[in-house]
Amino acid sequence: MTLAADPARDPGHDGVQPSGAILPARGLGDRVSAVFWRHPNVLLATLLALPLLWLVVVYLGSLAALLMQSFYSIDEFSGQIRREFTLSTYAELLRPANMDIIIRTVAMSAAVTLGAVVIAFPIAYFAARYARGHWKALFYLGVMLPLWSSYLVKVYAWKLILAREGIITWATDGIGASAVLNGILALPVIGGNSLSTSYIGTWLVFLYVWLPYMILPMQAALERVPQSMLEASADLGASRWQTMQTVVFPLALPGIIAGSIFTFSLTMGDYIIPQIVGSSRRFIGQAVYQLQGTAGNIPLAAAFAVIPIVIMLIYLTVARRKGAFDAL
Template sequence: MSSMAISRNGTTAKNGLGRRISALLYRKPVLTLLLLLTPPLLWFGVVYLGSLLALVLQSGYTFDDFTMQVTPVWTLANYQALFDSTNLDIILRTLFMALAVSLMSALLAFPLAYYMARHARGAEKAFFYVAVMLPMWASYIVKVYAWTVLLAKGGISWWLIEKLGITPAYEWMLALPHVGGTTLATSNFGRFWVFVYIWLPFMILPIQAALERVPENLIAASSDLGARPWQTFGYVILPMAIPGVVAGSIFTFSLTLGDFIIPQLIGPSGLYIGNMVYTMQGSIGNMPMAAAFTVVPIVLISIYLAISKRLGAFDAL
């Protein structure tokens, strides 16, 4: 009897404490919000921003080529070295590839995203979702190695080129200075298509989500006012889909800037920013120079986001 009373009293005390805490949090929503946001903000501030700050600080350290040691002596030599002809060529090569991949991804993704958003229904839409997401479930390394086989001489791409009878045009293209290579697997053109394939889902889904938000009544109103289909698309649908294109391009642009596996496995030996970071930090041990190269994508992405915001691309997000 006494034990039951003690148990009942303990349960009552716990329930009473829980009710008091619930009442306090209900009366003070700011406190509730603070308790919810403190853990992720601590993680973001300490781990994420702290790591970036440490990276920027290390990019100004001095590396002794003779002793192979890093000393905490501040210098701008690492950033000055970025403007050397060789390093600048690497940065520009990476930048142009990222822009080209983003543009091609948008051109390929928009028709599919448009069909998924405006026409596909039920099981058909589910099929397209699975088809878009399925490549993302496979191993990144496996997909890249698979493309080396597909693009190699004797692979499916070579078989298709021979069947279409465009071998002379194909060989002429590979001989161009900026394409380089004897096959697609050893050319910048092949590297470009592998980038597009790997990052394409990151472009399709944001565009599809943006097109889903286009109100049907706006399209109907445009038609009622006498606009032709291409005018409705150009003046109603496309402007409202731009935020999705921008959101997708942020993924394709930034992921291409930092990737080092595809440039290492596909195409000629031309280095990219990711390869330089890996080489400087892993093979040479020049952490300050690797950190300086890492700052470059951060700056480029910041400029890109600032321009996009200036143009109002995020207003509908």
């Protein structure tokens, strides 16, 4: 037995000392702890110093750099960035070609959000109201695993599905519906050569990848709808459909708006999906990526990147008024 492990000989716990309850300070750890105990704000500041320093310097600093770059411009002759304040880069956004990109992206984000609401609702409603026990866990995992599984793998899977020689063509041929598929592809604007080069394809992949972001907040909102309200509605003679329209849907709305924040914002900022599956017509994300890379026009890329921020700020202000933040 070592000396320190024997309580009778341990000087710190010596029973002879009558005032054992008030221990003498044993070292730096004790003294620092005492300061923290007496001044909780010092503890708070110590804990937050490192992470805040990181987030403020790296993240907010970068966002500030983005804003700064968007007010710079590119010298048309030398291709160098001219580091002087100007609004000319923002003025470039107003060119018809660039406006097209912005409008196209916002329209796609809206379409994806609408589609996600429609497909997410049955899953969220079923999981919130009817699934119990093992089924509840299954539904949770069933939504969470696709949410977390690899983004690129999911996009790649859809490239396989939508390819001209892929499973959809095979399936529609198999059931003799190839005329329907060709009819859809022949539609103006949203159609194309094959599903993987059309807006329909882009929309489907966006919908697939962001769907879990709609389901989870929607389900959270639906779980807070009290069963008694549904019963009251039925007792007052409302049909299922009427209950859905006048009770469930308005109460689920904050959750739907919370989900739409994600689907809208994520679609607006994505540049990989339209690059892999879609026509050659560009979205904001692609414009940003190409401008900062091959074109070397960082100011214009930055100005493009500011657009999603502005749109999301407006969106968030509206969502806040509708109480969507309580559903997050």
